[in-house]
Amino acid sequence: MTSEAQTCPYLSTISRPSLDFDFEPTCSVTLVSNNIYCCLVCGVNFRGRSKQTPAYIHSVDEDHNVFMSLEKGTFWCLPDGYQIVDPSLDDITRAFKPVYSKEEIALIDSQTDLSRDLFGRRYLPGFVGLNNLNKTDCINATIQALVHVKPLRDFFLRCGDGMPFELILANSSSKKRKRDGIQKKTKKVMVDPESFSHLVKMFGELVRKIWSDKRFKSTVDPHMLVQAISNDSNKRFHVGKQIEAGEFMAWFLHQLHLGTGGKKSGSSIIYEIFQGSVEVTTQRHKTMHSSDVHEKEDDRYGSEDENETDMEGKEPPKATNSNEMEEIIHETNFLQLTLDIPEKPLFKDDAGGLVIPQEPLVNILKKFDGVTFSDVLTANGLQRRRYKVKQLPSYLILCVARFKQNEFNNEKNPTIVPFPVKNLDLGRYVMRSSNDEKSSIPTEDQVHEMSVSERCTYFQYFDYLIILYFKKKLIYLDNSL
Amino acid sequence: MKDLRELLKKHGREDLGAGVIEKGELVDVCINFISKSLPDLLSHKYDLVANITHNIPSEVGREGKVDPLQEGTYRCHVQHKGTQKWYEIQDLDVRETMPQLIGVSEAYIMIFEKKGL
Numbered sequence: 401m402t403s404e405a406q407t408c409p410y411l412s413t414i415s416r417p418s419l420d421f422d423f424e425p426t427c428s429v430t431l432v433s434n435n436i437y438c439c440l441v442c443g444v445n446f447r448g449r450s451k452q453t454p455a456y457i458h459s460v461d462e463d464h465n466v467f468m469s470l471e472k473g474t475f476w477c478l479p480d481g482y483q484i485v486d487p488s489l490d491d492i493t494r495a496f497k498p499v500y501s502k503e504e505i506a507l508i509d510s511q512t513d514l515s516r517d518l519f520g521r522r523y524l525p526g527f528v529g530l531n532n533l534n535k536t537d538c539i540n541a542t543i544q545a546l547v548h549v550k551p552l553r554d555f556f557l558r559c560g561d562g563m564p565f566e567l568i569l570a571n572s573s574s575k576k577r578k579r580d581g582i583q584k585k586t587k588k589v590m591v592d593p594e595s596f597s598h599l600v601k602m603f604g605e606l607v608r609k610i611w612s613d614k615r616f617k618s619t620v621d622p623h624m625l626v627q628a629i630s631n632d633s634n635k636r637f638h639v640g641k642q643i644e645a646g647e648f649m650a651w652f653l654h655q656l657h658l659g660t661g662g663k664k665s666g667s668s669i670i671y672e673i674f675q676g677s678v679e680v681t682t683q684r685h686k687t688m689h690s691s692d693v694h695e696k697e698d699d700r701y702g703s704e705d706e707n708e709t710d711m712e713g714k715e716p717p718k719a720t721n722s723n724e725m726e727e728i729i730h731e732t733n734f735l736q737l738t739l740d741i742p743e744k745p746l747f748k749d750d751a752g753g754l755v756i757p758q759e760p761l762v763n764i765l766k767k768f769d770g771v772t773f774s775d776v777l778t779a780n781g782l783q784r785r786r787y788k789v790k791q792l793p794s795y796l797i798l799c800v801a802r803f804k805q806n807e808f809n810n811e812k813n814p815t816i817v818p819f820p821v822k823n824l825d826l827g828r829y830v831m832r833s834s835n836d837e838k839s840s841i842p843t844e845d846q847v848h849e850m851s852v853s854e855r856c857t858y859f860q861y862f863d864y865l866i867i868l869y870f871k872k873k874l875i876y877l878d879n880s881l
Numbered sequence: 882m883k884d885l886r887e888l889l890k891k892h893g894r895e896d897l898g899a900g901v902i903e904k905g906e907l908v909d910v911c912i913n914f915i916s917k918s919l920p921d922l923l924s925h926k927y928d929l930v931a932n933i934t935h936n937i938p939s940e941v942g943r944e945g946k947v948d949p950l951q952e953g954t955y956r957c958h959v960q961h962k963g964t965q966k967w968y969e970i971q972d973l974d975v976r977e978t979m980p981q982l983i984g985v986s987e988a989y990i991m992i993f994e995k996k997g998l
Binding site for chain 2: 509510511512523524526527528529530531532535537538540541542544545546547548549550619641642644645646649736792793794795796797798799800802803811812814816817818819820821822823824825826827830
């Protein structure tokens with residue numbers, strides 16, 4: 401083997417359409433998964449390069465001479481055993497492991513040209529189909545959603561060359577620091593893509609493949625990631641079984657967090673992007689071992705009417721109620737907010753059809769306005785909780801709790817939740833900065849002001865559609881204003 | 882109208898509504914005021930970047946097929962930032978779609994992006 405031997409007479413035998421790098425590199429003869437070489441003529445993977453290995457035997461038997469190492473991405477000629485360095489093979493390298501420069505990453509969003517694959521099909525990089533490996537559409541949809549989150553995508557595109565780089569994390573997620581009031585503290589973290597977990601590496605590779613404009617085919621196979629997910633979750637998320645997207649999203653984000661070097665309190669790119677915090681006020685009986693009688697009373701309070709909750713809501717958060725309730729305030733971090741939607745109606749409508757109710761997003765977000773109570777069943781009996789968002793992340797994941805398990809099977813709530821595609825205003829759900837924090841519960845006046853400002857923002861909401869004028873006229877006509 | 886004046890007063894800008902008599906004018910003044918202070922309001926504004934929906938075929942829930950989770954399919958809506966176009970992706974199928982349709986789809990998971998990042 402000489403290092404000067406760079407060109408190879410067999411390069412013309414390479415058949416690019418039969419190459420597919422989306423699958424797990426396993427030897428087709430021995431099923432081992434390390435030291436794998438891919439035959440560039442027929443696209444089959446074999447182990448080894450030296451004599452007696454399947455790859456060597458294949459090269460002699462079939463007269464296929466060009467191989468590529470799936471670990472290092474180098475090209476070899478077998479059975480002669482010399483390395484090939486040839487610029488005409490660059491397209492294979494790029495299809496195998498796409499690499500992005502900083503400039504390319506910056507420009508990727510403005511790129512609107514369609515790319516062409518080997519078969520002449522056109523595709524838009526970043527908007528490619530993912531193969532469904534028997535009911536893995538949930539994984540596919542989740543991947544597609546995450547892949548379009550800009551900072552996350554850029555992070556993984558940068559990992560392409562495998563070189564460590566510096567990342568600035570602004571979010572100090574350690575709770576102690578937050579309590580001290582130091583909200584923004586940037587720290588530089590060295591990111592070494594080599595240290596990532598297998599799952600994260602697979603995800604990163606998939607991200608790079610989805611956004612690549614030099615692919616051989618216009619679809620991407622998430623096979624390796626699905627495999628990794630299945631392994632890491634102990635088959636909880638497995639091929640052939642539909643999974644619940646909310647559950648999967650939570651698990652997957654957590655795995656990405658751990659895999660990119662995040663710890664329980666330490667920050668990672670995932671926490672940086674998605675983590676916010678919410679203040680939970682729990683109301684419960686002062687006496688922990690409450691008797692049945694007490695609990696019954698509690699139930700009644702919950703169901704009496706809504707005025708009751710409003711009354712309680714107007715009190716300052718730390719005050720204890722007279723009816724032996726105490727409030728505990730604690731703060732938790734979240735990656736996604738789960739929203740409850742009202743139960744679907746039990747009865748059919750006049751026409752005999754099922755009614756599909758509608759509940760605007762603004763309504764179901766009330767769970768987090770710090771005034772509305774939601775009842776939670778816990779081990780200690782019924783608890784009433786009040787949520788108030790303390791800090792919103794730069795990317796907010798909202799999850800609508802649609803599936804419910806009853807005794808027999810899953811039940812789906814088909815309620816349609818209309819939401820604004822642009823300009824979702826979450827200002828009302830966020831605590832005002834430190835000074836105002838105490839008076840976060842609105843007074844009568846403030847409630848009124850809210851309803852007014854809500855109306856005003858309403859037509860900002862809709863200026864995207866053409867409802868603007870309509871709403872404006874309504875305001876003019878409205879006497880109550 | 883009275884309320885609107887009160888509101889301006891609260892924000893320390895009663896001067897804006899001082900010389901205004903008609904209601905329509907006052908509303909205009911208020912709108913101007915709001916659009917001027919828009920950058921502040923923007924700090925909590927979010928735009929959708931991705932949306933995962935879950936659809937079940939219509940025959941589910943009748944005879945035999947009972948589990949909506951097992952029968953249903955997921956799809957994803959994502960936006961191309963360069964062209965502002967929305968795409969609906971279901972596995973291998975990628976097609977363009979209208980943003981108006983996304984807002985009323987059976988949304989399951991939504992990812993919002995903070996404005997002005």
